[in-house]
Amino acid sequence: MDDWLRDNIACPRHKQKLNLEADHLICPENDRYLVVDGIPVLLFDDGRPSHGHLKQTLAQVARIEAGEPVESVVPQHKLNEHGVDDFVDQQLPFTCGNLYYALQNGLTRYPFPEIRLPPGNGRPLLDIGSSWGRWTIPAAKKGYKAVGMDPHLEGAIAAKRIAAQLGVKADFVVADALFLPFVDDAFDLVFSYSVFQHLLKKNVIKSLADISRVTKAGGAIVIQMPNRFGVRCLYHQARNVFRPQQEGSGVFYWTPAELRREFSYQFGETEMSVDCFFGLNLQAADADMMPFLHRLAINASETLRSASSVVTPLRNVADSLYVSSVNKKPSGDQ
Numbered sequence: 627m628d629d630w631l632r633d634n635i636a637c638p639r640h641k642q643k644l645n646l647e648a649d650h651l652i653c654p655e656n657d658r659y660l661v662v663d664g665i666p667v668l669l670f671d672d673g674r675p676s677h678g679h680l681k682q683t684l685a686q687v688a689r690i691e692a693g694e695p696v697e698s699v700v701p702q703h704k705l706n707e708h709g710v711d712d713f714v715d716q717q718l719p720f721t722c723g724n725l726y727y728a729l730q731n732g733l734t735r736y737p738f739p740e741i742r743l744p745p746g747n748g749r750p751l752l753d754i755g756s757s758w759g760r761w762t763i764p765a766a767k768k769g770y771k772a773v774g775m776d777p778h779l780e781g782a783i784a785a786k787r788i789a790a791q792l793g794v795k796a797d798f799v800v801a802d803a804l805f806l807p808f809v810d811d812a813f814d815l816v817f818s819y820s821v822f823q824h825l826l827k828k829n830v831i832k833s834l835a836d837i838s839r840v841t842k843a844g845g846a847i848v849i850q851m852p853n854r855f856g857v858r859c860l861y862h863q864a865r866n867v868f869r870p871q872q873e874g875s876g877v878f879y880w881t882p883a884e885l886r887r888e889f890s891y892q893f894g895e896t897e898m899s900v901d902c903f904f905g906l907n908l909q910a911a912d913a914d915m916m917p918f919l920h921r922l923a924i925n926a927s928e929t930l931r932s933a934s935s936v937v938t939p940l941r942n943v944a945d946s947l948y949v950s951s952v953n954k955k956p957s958g959d960q
Contacts, residue, residue, distance in 0.1 A: 683800055717758065750812060753819075754837075759788055773799065776800065813845060815841075819850040843954070847889070850948055885947065
């Protein structure tokens, strides 16, 4: 395990530093967390209805603790004919959005997007909801000391495998966004894409407070969120009006005013910018792989995104927004 990571992870329940003993991390309060293939699994069952991947991982850890080999508990994967890990091929629409069903089980390269962040210069970055490293690996390539975090053990193992395949240095942990397993002030930047939209608003607010704790004073928080007033988002809300959304799988929409209020309260200075139109997760870097109509949608989205920097009212009808804040807590604030 990386030295920096070992020094900065903490018990998700008690927030105390952990000691590594063989293949377990031990909390002073005697909580124990298994390390699987060098990846800390920093989860506990808090009793609430939770994401299916969290439940799956806890069940897998129990089997490994009981003596089953990791390779018999966690599905094994191989590269397809184009050198793409088949975990990505299989999980593509679930980690990248419905647009990517057109590419599922036929990827010719990894769909890494452009991450719109300044150069990292070695600064620690946390990517919440990293799965196979779609955003973590671009962050590492941009010079950040990137740590990906996800409740899905299979996804974290795949991310570590893909980073090694590409010669990229990044670390991965298995954890819950509501219980960040890091010491105070560990990160210069916290990033998340297509994660908090799947949490109940009360749980998003709880996680934002914990993000403030683990982010240094003056550090940055950049989180993608769905806009309730986005054209495509309005369509989905109308279609699902009689279908109650479930945490972990459904999408919970926010107004720009709600986002500005909650992020400003938790962090301080907050700005919003457009990620995309006509849906969530339309990425220009992937346009060349898409069918013709998908490329048209992506190109139109990019045109409107560029225009929104001048015609600011366009931001009000964008489907996907980046909410960017500066953590204004006093140094050492808890």
